[in-house]
Amino acid sequence: MTYKLLIVDDSKLARMAVVKALNSCYPDWQRVEAGSAADALSAMERDAPDIALVDFNMPTRDGLHLAGDLRKHNPRMPIAIISANHQREVIDRAAALGATFLPKPLSDESLLGFLKAALRDLEGAVS
Amino acid sequence: MTEQPDVVLSDLELDAVTELVNLGVSRAATNLARMVQEEVILTVPKVALMSRHDAIRTLGERESQSLVAVHQVFEGEITGRALLIFPEERSLELVRAVVGSELSIEELIELEQEALAETGNIILNSCLATIANALESNLKISLPEVLRGESSRFFSLEPPPSAGTTVMFIYINFAMQRRDINGYLAMMMDMPSLAALQTLVRALIRRTGVASGS
Numbered sequence: 001m002t003y004k005l006l007i008v009d010d011s012k013l014a015r016m017a018v019v020k021a022l023n024s025c026y027p028d029w030q031r032v033e034a035g036s037a038a039d040a041l042s043a044m045e046r047d048a049p050d051i052a053l054v055d056f057n058m059p060t061r062d063g064l065h066l067a068g069d070l071r072k073h074n075p076r077m078p079i080a081i082i083s084a085n086h087q088r089e090v091i092d093r094a095a096a097l098g099a100t101f102l103p104k105p106l107s108d109e110s111l112l113g114f115l116k117a118a119l120r121d122l123e124g125a126v127s
Numbered sequence: 128m129t130e131q132p133d134v135v136l137s138d139l140e141l142d143a144v145t146e147l148v149n150l151g152v153s154r155a156a157t158n159l160a161r162m163v164q165e166e167v168i169l170t171v172p173k174v175a176l177m178s179r180h181d182a183i184r185t186l187g188e189r190e191s192q193s194l195v196a197v198h199q200v201f202e203g204e205i206t207g208r209a210l211l212i213f214p215e216e217r218s219l220e221l222v223r224a225v226v227g228s229e230l231s232i233e234e235l236i237e238l239e240q241e242a243l244a245e246t247g248n249i250i251l252n253s254c255l256a257t258i259a260n261a262l263e264s265n266l267k268i269s270l271p272e273v274l275r276g277e278s279s280r281f282f283s284l285e286p287p288p289s290a291g292t293t294v295m296f297i298y299i300n301f302a303m304q305r306r307d308i309n310g311y312l313a314m315m316m317d318m319p320s321l322a323a324l325q326t327l328v329r330a331l332i333r334r335t336g337v338a339s340g341s
Contacts, residue, residue: 011245013226013238057248059270084158084252089265104249105162 003122004030006049008040008066009082010058014104018053018082021111037061037069044073051118053102053111056083056090064090067097076125078118082106134176134293134321136328141174143328144295147261148172151254152299152312158253162246163224163303170300179282182296182315186278192216196274196281197247201255203266204327205320207295209255210274210281211247213310218243224306244271254312262327263334282315293318 005022009015015033022029032047034040037060043049052070056063067079081094084104094101100117102110136144149172156167177185196212213221222235222242230238248271259266274281298313316324 011241011248013242013245016226057252057268057270084249085256085268086253087256087259087265090256104252105158107161 001123002026002028002030003050003119004032004047006032006034006040006043006047006052006054006070008034008037008052008058008063009055010035011055014055014082014106017106018111021106021108024108025112026115037063037066040066041069041073044070048074050077050122051115052077052079054079054081054099056081056085064093064097064099067094067099071097076121078114078121080114134318134325136176136325139332140325140328143332144297144324145172145174147258147328147331148174148254148297148299148314150261151257152301154257155250155254155312156301159246159250159301162249163221163306165224165303165305168302168304172297172299174295174297176293176321177296179294179315179317182294183279183282185296186282186313189278193276194278194281195243196278197243197251198272198274198281199247199251199255200269201266202269203259204264204323205262205266205316207314207316207320208282209251209312209314211250211310211312212278212281213308215275217308217310220306221246221308224303224308240273243273247271247273250312262331264327282313293321295321295324 007015007018019031032043032049034043054063054067063081067081070077070079079099080102081099082102082104086103091101100114102114152169152172156169160167193215194212195215195218196210198210200208219235222239225242225246226238252268255266255268295316298311300311302309
């Protein structure tokens with residue numbers, strides 16, 4: 001079974017890094033890219049992605065606020081907050097939203113670990 | 128004229144600040160090394176209290192060439208600015224190191240600005256977050272801004288820090304020898320922040336179990 005992944009980051013480079021890492025583990029998954037929180041919310045309605053990877057430090061609306069918005073659309077969606085800002089408050093706020101914190105630069109291992117856990121959640125919810 | 132700082136840190140407090148910066152920069156360097164897949168060599172951080180004027184002059188004397196900097200402001204109990212600075216002529220090489228060699232020169236140039244911003248964002252955030260966590264404090268960190276020009280200009284920007292004439296000036300050299308890229312990371316905090324930093328550092332020293340002033 002393949003899934004649709006929403007990648008939200010205002011940096012094209014950072015989105016490229018996620019796509020590269022994703023290609024190494026789940027190359028057949030669909031990707032939806034968004035460069036802002038507003039684009040992400042449009043993509044959420046239009047494409048109904050299954051999993052979201054969200055940058056924390058973005059202009060206008062940060063990734064934690066966006067994660068809260070995404071939760072309203074899909075309360076069970078696995079969400080990862082990605083950031084080099086590993087302050088405890090950021091990690092705690094991500095956890096409070098039920099999101100996983102992944103440190104930047106994103107490694108293949110940490111992405112794979114998150115996606116495997118996300119798959120367990122999604123497939124557990126279906127069965 | 129050299130102005131005297133209004134807040135005086137003890138040797139132990141200065142040592143603690145240097146160690147904090149060392150922790151932060153080491154984490155940042157580890158991340159940079161992962162991004163460029165090459166060892167990043169660091170110098171020991173230099174931490175000094177000096178006037179804003181002297182800090183700007185120090186930077187100006189150190190670098191006369193055109194530079195590029197990624198700039199972020201941090202605000203919280205301590206407020207200041209942090210910069211990742213390197214020669215402008217090597218900026219494309221740094222971008223190439225980060226994005227990989229498979230991109231054409233046209234693609235590299237197109238990506239340069241945001242690749243620099245994202246690289247600086249990762250380096251500066253990881254450094255500042257490490258310091259904030261160690262101090263049990265919380266910092267709001269701005270979005271990265273890419274600046275070009277002479278180093279003296281980078282620390283003259285407003286706003287913050289705008290208050291006070293004395294600053295804590297911190298800088299650390301880094302080098303990626305295989306790619307011949309050298310640069311430095313610099314931070315500047317103003318006077319009210321310095322007093323707050325001293326309070327946080329004293330608390331850190333107490334938590335560490337070392338008698339203050341020993």
